[in-house]
Amino acid sequence: xxxxxxxxxxxxxxxxxxxxxxSVPDGKCLVRQGSHMDTFYLITNGKCGISCDLxxxxxxxxxxxxxxxxxxxxxxxxxxxxxxxVRAIGECSLLAFDMKEARRILCADHAFxxxxxxxxIRKEHENAVKLICAEAYPLADRLAFFILEHCxxxxxxxxxxxxxDSLGASYRHIEKLMDDFVKQxxxxxxxxxxxxxxxxxxxxxxxGLSELMQRETELE
Amino acid sequence: xxxxxxxxxxxxxxxxxxxxxxSVPDGKCLVRQGSHMDTFYLITNGKCGISCDLxxxxxxxxxxxxxxxxxxxxxxxxxxxxxxxVRAIGECSLLAFDMKEARRILCADHAFxxxxxxxxIRKEHENAVKLICAEAYPLADRLAFFILEHCxxxxxxxxxxxxxDSLGASYRHIEKLMDDFVKQxxxxxxxxxxxxxxxxxxxxxxxGLSELMQRETELE
Numbered sequence: 001x002x003x004x005x006x007x008x009x010x011x012x013x014x015x016x017x018x019x020x021x022x023s024v025p026d027g028k029c030l031v032r033q034g035s036h037m038d039t040f041y042l043i044t045n046g047k048c049g050i051s052c053d054l055x056x057x058x059x060x061x062x063x064x065x066x067x068x069x070x071x072x073x074x075x076x077x078x079x080x081x082x083x084x085x086v087r088a089i090g091e092c093s094l095l096a097f098d099m100k101e102a103r104r105i106l107c108a109d110h111a112f113x114x115x116x117x118x119x120x121i122r123k124e125h126e127n128a129v130k131l132i133c134a135e136a137y138p139l140a141d142r143l144a145f146f147i148l149e150h151c152x153x154x155x156x157x158x159x160x161x162x163x164x165d166s167l168g169a170s171y172r173h174i175e176k177l178m179d180d181f182v183k184q185x186x187x188x189x190x191x192x193x194x195x196x197x198x199x200x201x202x203x204x205x206x207x208g209l210s211e212l213m214q215r216e217t218e219l220e
Numbered sequence: 221x222x223x224x225x226x227x228x229x230x231x232x233x234x235x236x237x238x239x240x241x242x243s244v245p246d247g248k249c250l251v252r253q254g255s256h257m258d259t260f261y262l263i264t265n266g267k268c269g270i271s272c273d274l275x276x277x278x279x280x281x282x283x284x285x286x287x288x289x290x291x292x293x294x295x296x297x298x299x300x301x302x303x304x305x306v307r308a309i310g311e312c313s314l315l316a317f318d319m320k321e322a323r324r325i326l327c328a329d330h331a332f333x334x335x336x337x338x339x340x341i342r343k344e345h346e347n348a349v350k351l352i353c354a355e356a357y358p359l360a361d362r363l364a365f366f367i368l369e370h371c372x373x374x375x376x377x378x379x380x381x382x383x384x385d386s387l388g389a390s391y392r393h394i395e396k397l398m399d400d401f402v403k404q405x406x407x408x409x410x411x412x413x414x415x416x417x418x419x420x421x422x423x424x425x426x427x428g429l430s431e432l433m434q435r436e437t438e439l440e
Binding site (some may be wrong): 049060062063071074077078083084105107110114116117118120121122123124125127128129132133134135136137165166167168169212214 | 273274280282283293294297298303306315327330333334336337338340341342343344345347348349351352353354355356357385386387389
């Protein structure tokens with residue numbers, strides 16, 4: 001995996017051995033916004049949902065972080081409370097590092113800082129392009145993509161208010177589209193949970209978006 | 221200006237004196253995507269439009285960068301071709317630094333790299349939240365905000381295809397809204413240019429978005 005190597009290359013030699021291998025269950029909260037982080041993570045397998053509580057009381061899901069990715073690099077650098085909440089979507093494997101030790105070693109490492117800056121600036125640019133391009137897709141396609149990103153196996157359980165806020169849509173519009181999916185046999189409603197019955201249809205709808213999001217770089 | 225100080229604090233002592241004070245006219249292209257940058261910029265007054273040419277032939281305006289801001293920090297760190305095109309919107313004042321010299325000094329400066337990483341990660345997070353939140357506003361509001369961000373004085377001249385791609389809307393929808401603005405006396409059409417006749421109305425529409433975009437941090 002070229003991309004894993006890319007992330008592993010970030011770290012000074014011998015650093016990764018200091019990490020503890022862990023497996024975390026679906027839904028496990030790795031970081032809570034506003035809290036102090038004692039651990040720095042390298043997600044090696046699986047994916048996490050990154051969300052943010054706004055001052056107006058809304059919670060938005062900013063994106064899904066797919067392994068390999070770092071969790072807590074901001075807090076590593078500036079020792080401030082966590083900016084976002086991070087939660088495992090499905091089981092995740094990770095390397096956990098003591099934050100203080102990681103900070104002591106990594107913040108003293110010039111090559112690490114330079115590589116991290118490059119990665120971050122590139123990611124910032126790519127995320128902006130992706131978010132803007134994603135807006136051009138119909139809401140049904142974006143909802144299908146969202147469901148696939150946030151499901152656990154065939155179970156999808158995210159509050160409709162959170163979906164609405166994260167996709168910039170009204171609650172009613174999301175409700176209508178979810179009902180349509182149920183009528184079309186794509187989803188099946190079970191109390192407050194949805195079961196995916198026709199994954200192929202969701203994949204078909206979200207095809208363009210998946211391609212966009214997976215693209216490493218979309219520059220000329 | 222607290223924010224200027226914040227950016228000025230980034231640099232090692234004496235560095236800013238190495239910059240040449242320049243004023244660039246409206247429309248001046250500071251960086252062309254894919255080109256090699258010989259100059260690193262600190263914009264001290266004014267604003268720039270940052271755009272990206274996609275591989276599908278579309279050009280999207282990613283955002284407007286308001287002074288104080290850096291242009292070329294990615295290229296400073298990794299010496300690769302520019303990722304985006306940057307163009308002055310209205311007259312801009314800036315400090316220009318020889319890229320090689322800036323790279324030699326800044327990439328050797330540990331404190332600079334650490335502060336730049338923190339700034340970038342924070343910016344990445346904030347931009348993601350802003351882009352997601354902006355989606356929730358009606359297209360007319362987002363168009364009003366876009367016009368105010370990209371006008372030169374009272375002149376607005378951006379291709380409708382570019383507006384459409386940047387706002388994730390169809391060309392026809394943008395055309396319809398621009399026509400509505402003309403009918404309402406908000407804009408006046410002059411060949412391929414629009415003149416702003418009722419800035420107050422545009423400000424009123426874009427009020428919520430302006431507040432969102434100007435907020436330093438929207439976390440709890």
